[in-house]
Amino acid sequence: MTLLGVAVTGSAGTDSALKRVRLAKNLTLEEAVKQLNRITGGATDASFLSAWESGRKRTGMRNRRALSQLYRERPEALFAHQDGRDTASVLEATGTAVVVRILTRHTDLLEAMVGVVAGAREHLVVTGSRSREKAYLEAIETAVAQEPDLVHYRVLYGPPRHRGLSDHLVRLLELRDPGERRNGVKTLHVGMVEPLRAMERYFVASETAAVVPPPSFHGADGFDCGVLLGREAAVGLVQHGREACASARPVETMEAVRALPLRHGATPERGEA
Template identity: 50%
Template sequence: MAGRKHRTTWPTTDAVSPLRLVRQGIPATLEQVCHALERRGHPGVSASMLSAWETGRHVTSLRYRKVLCEFYGRPAKDLFAHQDQRLTGAAETPRLLVGHHDLSDAMIDVVQRAQHYLVVLGSRSRDEAYLRTIETVLAARDELVHYRVLFGPPRHQVLADHLLRLLEIRDPHDRSHGLKTLHIGIIEDDPGTPERFFCASESAAIVPVPSVTSAEAFDSGVAFAAGVAERYVDHARQCYAAARKLETARAVRAFPAVRGWPEDTEPAPADRR
């Protein structure tokens, strides 16, 4: 990924992707395609980004799939088959997590083992042990890049307090390590944009799923290894790019007061996100 010395876990191939072949058939360089897209009103695509899409190191978002299909005049099933085949062909077996302790422990383990990237999506976190672990890890590893994307405002005060502590630990505008290491954004409440919950690093991801034990509980999840985890990191980066930035204490404090949970009530497993 850009700016990091991190080797992808996806298998390599000598085959040239359809996405690269169609560009070479014009013929056009990566830079020429990027300039052409910008002239058509689609800025933000760099040569390195386009190259990563062509090799399958990164998955092209739906937005840019549509842009490239229109640009090249080819259907998505032709241009992006190499990316989708790698996703479905990952040699990994997901692991089911059942029980709120197992789910919470697995998420904390992902946080503790993160070395390059740590991404968290969701607005309902209220597990203080989990949130404090994130803070401790970020304070100890100043080059660890963290993304936190909310879907609507924080539902609990403990999460709002966590965001303020993140801003005390890191300055989102600091570039002393050559890149930004703290990214906080919010996808505003929108019926057309479903809320998402997951925690991922470059080596593992935990995705909560509907409970397999009870209709009332949210105590189940699926654990993925590095190949899929890297895609979830990419997912979070795309969400952040579309989010309103929330990177000052003033912006966080602007949220209306949010509820806590009673001291004599254990935080619900559904909110360990």
């Protein structure tokens, strides 16, 4: 029996086509991911490719196209194990169980965001260009200062909308040099997504938890509600931020930060984080 031109015998038949074609090309997970990231400009790692191969997670469209290009195979064959009616990612299978808490007050939202930051030990992703809550920004700076192995990704969607965020970016660069490596790993990434018309995404995520603010339940101008999410959703959002930062324009020098214009316009309501 063959599939994708690869002989299938014995226990190999239990592997997905995505895994079998990688093995047929004699690629390790790390080697395949390196080639994948060259195509996408992203920051996927071996753990994600392994999860895609096993069906624990679904592959996004950009990486599907790139893997099809890399392996020279049709996506409907490579990802059949993810798309079949009887298969689902761990995240999909858990459904609403990934929601830890609905936050309906600004104080609860801020507390949860600070909690996610304080609990980060491996990865911390912060996105958006509107942050100005002093306690939240100080919590991020404290985490960067106190956790030298923490890899921090800061993704901007357009220039900062508040002077407080610009000052925060400067302080991050004072705390860490993005050019340095710890144990061979770059631990500070600051980038701005372009073009500026790209839809702004706002969330904070660590390896164990995340907070995503939805539209306010109380009014059009409020920033006072959120969803606290558990590990499975948080891991996916960390990857989202890593890929967004990898394809963003680096803003990793004092000069680059200070050259960013403040975006003037409608003044957001008090309480916007």
